[in-house]
Amino acid sequence: MLTHALILSAALFVIGTLGVIVRRNAIVIFLCIELQLNAVNLAFVALSRYTGIEGQLYVFFVMTVAAAEAAVGLAIIISIFRHYETVNVDKFNLLKW
Amino acid sequence: MTSFVASIPGLYEDWILHALVWLPVVGLVHVLATPGERSKVIAFRWSGLVFILSVGLWWAFDPGNGGFAFESSVPWIEAWGVNYSLGIDGISVFMVILTTLTTPIAILGSFNYIRKRRKAFYALMLLLQTGVTGVFLATDIFLFYVFFELTLVPMYFIVGIWGGERRIYAAVKFFLYTAVGSLLMLVAILYMYFSSGVDSFSYEAFLNADLSLREQLWLFAAFALAFGIKVPIFPLHTWLPDAHVEAPTPGSVILASLLLKMGTYGFLRFLLPFFPGAAQHSTVVTVMLVVGVAGIIYAAWVAAVQPDAKKLVAYTSVAHMGFVVIGVFALTVNGLQGGLVVMISHGVSTGALFLLLGMMYERRHTRLIDDFGGIGRVAPLFATAFVITALASIGLPGTSGFIGEFLALIGTFETHAVVAIIAATGVIFAAYYMLPMVQRVLFNELDKEENRNFSDLSRREMWVLGPLVALMIWIGVQPGPFLERMEPSVQAVLERVEEGAMAAAEPGAIDGSELANAPERALPLVDTGPSSDPHATSAPATTPAPAAQSPAATPSPAPTPPTTPGGES
């Protein structure tokens, strides 16, 4: 049971990671990050069965952070879109300078 | 902190050190809270207040037995054994008063020079004062290090923002050069903290650290590099001319008068007492003396051919500091005291020289010696002050420079005659670099029309230079009050080094293994009275003292092996 849950978690995480790396659309990247977070959540929940309640506790933390992040991140993406009229991350290389 | 706060209304000696360190920060806040055009006056008043308060030290401080006075200590980071502890002794008292005197003078001298971002500038000056005062007063190594690094930041900005054309290069060079040294020192401090079983950063704890000679040598090297860059000693000096040339006048003054002194102060306060075995080690002594002498001659020569007056004076700093280095590492009372007087004298006279050069720059916007000439005709007061300062700088008897150089040289001569003789040629080369500059600036024909409008000293400028000139002559004529205040502390340092040499001369230490037990090294800095034999100081370096001489040698290890001359009977 645990094995299945962890495999699913790992699969979701890898999908999320690959998405972050290969996709160019900021919204999609954002969704992939959420996917990664939820993969971790899944692992937490699954493991909490064996290790105690702390795992589920952390899930709440992660969800809270994810929600906050979604709010901030979407706001940033929207303002970037307003500026550049695109959400293609290849166009955003300000960090280099 | 409560005990500190509670002590404020108490006696002078309870609050003065804290006030000296933190009042400039109060002033800084005041400066930041008021409009920019008033900041110079506010900064001057605060630093002036600090100076007035510090003057009391002259009478309140009793040299006593050479230990720290006015000590106070509050736990700061208890987990690491870090304390906020301050104290003052016969070495630091002069450095502190020099700091409190120089800062208001430098600020007063900058009134016309600094024209942009005044608020930030004066805030940084006050921050610098806190840092420098803290360096001289801290008796906790951690605290010392914090202040030591703290001085870097304001100076970096002072050079980098208000400096000349190549200010960025100079500021970065200054910062990196000194940071390299001080980081090495940090490593050495941490090593001493962790490996030698002391669980505190207090000065005493570090004094008592059990270090083998081998460890001492390495740690000595790290400390010496840190302080040597600050001093700066000969091959590590190239940041100084650049920093001085680019720095604004008050920056140069503080740099020359105070920041360089942090290096030589470190020699006296930390290097010698912490690593007495290394300080007596013949290779170490040789290296230090050679770089000292090399600095004296080399810097004098290089100074003599500088076209830029400020660079010339910057190089003379290196030469003067060479006298301090040889005086200190001669390990004699006269040498150490001479070194200390050179430090004071250099602070005063070179500070004044930089102020004078700053006044020249304000009037003519050039620092090249050849752009001047005949200034003595249009600015007699300026010329008078310039000549007196230059003479003090080259050590004419009757000025402060002579007392310092003479004592440093005579002290060096006691133990290293050849070094002293070579160094004494510095008096010739001092004339060789200084007089031509004096001549080309003040004398000769007034042949450049621009110089005709060179105005004489204003009243403010007289107040800037007056105290410094008076001090040069006072120390030159009546150095007694200075010498007697510093003597016990200097003696204490020397005794500490001698004890360390005894310990290092024990066979175990020479092997590089840990000193099994050397309780005599755990003695606090106490003065056992001046030695009456003038040559006493030279003896212990070479002859291992018999065990009976060390006061607490009862648990002394292992019988002396027959190879040591002292052991043969």
Added chain:
Amino acid sequence: MVFAATAAAVPGSAPLAPQAAEWEPLLPGWIILLPLLGFIANSILALWAARQSSAAVRAGGEWDPFAGDRRPLTHTLPTWIGPGVMALAFLLTLWNFEGMWAAHLDEPVVETFWTWIATSTLTVDAAIQLDQLSMIMMLVVTGVGFLIHVFSVGYMRDDVGYPRYFAYLNLFVFFMLVLVMGAGYGMMFIGWEGVGLCSYLLIGYWFTDREKSDAGKKAFIVNRIGDFGFLVAMFLLYQAFGTLEFGTIFGDAEGQLVAGGAVVTSITLLLMLGAAGKSAQVPLHVWLPDAMAGPTPVSALIHAATMVTAGVYMVARSSVLYALAPTSQAVVAGIGVLTALVAATIALKQYDIKKVLAYSTVSQLGFMFLGAGVGAFTAAIFHLMTHAFFKALLFLGAGAVIHSMHHALHKAGSHEDAQDMRNMGGLRTRMRITWVVMWIATLAIAGIWPFAGFFSKDEIIWYTAAWAGAESNPYGWLYTVYWLVALATALLTAFYMTRLMIMTFHGASRVEQGARGHLHEAPPVMTVPLIVLAVLSVFGGWVNVPEALQASVVGFFGALPMSEWLHHWLEPVTAGAAGVQVAAMGDPSYSAPLVGGGEVMWALISTAAAAVVVAGACRYLLARKYVPAAEAAAPSSGLGRILYNKWYFDEVFDRTIVQPILAASRWCWKVVDTVLIDGFVNFVGNFTRLAGWLASLFQTGQATTYAFVLTLGVLAILGAAVFLQ
């Protein structure tokens, strides 16, 4: 002989009875303090005047303080302050001299004011010492100094920097008094460097003139070479004695130091280096002729009468040490005699009147060192004293001539050199007093009986001969050589001084036509000091007439009561050295080496020879035709050219010392500092930048790239953790 006479009852008026009364000097500190106060007052006036002058210069003009009806206060007060403090100091000195004489002092009186430098191992007191030697020096410094101050009032009258001049001059006297009154080498060194400073300031007094200010600088730097020797000697003294006080050092010297040992020889040689710098001995003499750039009274005071004799004073003061080091003595005497000869030869071919006198001074200083070197310390001090009289007179006389020439040429609108003797000639008709007094001085320096120089110079030469013959003098043969050279040099002196007189005062006038009418005698404020000095130049030597001479020839006149007075006076100071020397070398001989003959005979020979040279030179030179400087050509070949160019000392030093050091300095700066050290530093910096640039290539700016690399990194670490377990 001195040493023989010590024990014998002393005839004459100065019996030095053994019982020394308690003597309390009267305000000795004020003797030093007065000139200092004068300096302070004058410098305030000087700054005040300079402020006014600078305002005028800034406005594009020149300040003329004499434009109004009355001289401004800044230019009248120094007239009274400058010479005034000197007069007071001189009177105080005289009073104390009288007291010391009456008290038959045999131990120096030391007055300590405060502790100057004190560490646990070294104490240097700010203390003065009054004894017979310092008293003689004080008399010379304040007495001759006072006269020169008075002369300066006339000479510098029209100078804008009048108060500054007196400020410097007072400061000089202050330092000079510290030098001669200091109770230890430490105090002496204050004065030593202080007079060097004043010399620097006064040589470069007209500081806008580049040459003059160069000369001042040169003097200071060359002096500092000597000071280096002095410093190291003090270190050695401190190491040997633990103190720098005279009393201890001279008291313990015999016990502490091995006679002829390395320590005492090094000390004395290093002190001699100091003395050579200060007293312009070969090879450090090069600054003194240049120092003539200063105002002429300065040359008289500093570069003839007082400061340059400080070296002689120092050697005499250290007589005990020198007596313990025969090698050093031989070196001192050798340097002295060499200097005397070299300078005298150069003086033969100089045309600048002050340059001739400068080289003459160097030469006479050489004689003094010869005297000090052969152990005739009293004779050296004696010559120092008489030389102060007649050389100050010569310089002041030359000053009067230059003053007059300058005015005349100025009035005539001529730019000829006012100091070149080729532009003079025939001045005797215009300047009677100056002419007479300068002839007196010339006869004195030439060593003609009965003028002052005869007694002192003759004594030095005689002692050289006498010590050459001492039984166990290890350098007897060398002394013989010295003696012969000294005799020859004395004749050269007579010649070049006569040449100076003839060229200046006699023959046809070569002064420019228009200027001749303006030549006039100096005002009384200048001539009175000249006359006083002339009197001293005539009679000054009589304080120390050798007994032998007294008995045989001079006694005939019965007019010279003070037989060997100076010897007896200085006895307490020099007795120690004399004892040591006699113990080491045996008694001096009573007849000259090689040819024999006693003191009286040689005195007669030398004065006769000098008289012949003077007379011959007069005849020979009067017959010569000189042409004005503008038309004259420099000597083109041979010895004359070498002498004219002063043996090329300056050129040789420039090539072998000055230029190499300058080149080395530039090399240090441009190569070591800029290329090597900074090159390394900048290399480290640039290397870091390069590495950073390389690493920054990974910095694409695209977050996805970072995420990719991050993932790779995580995978690598996880993989490593898994597989490496």
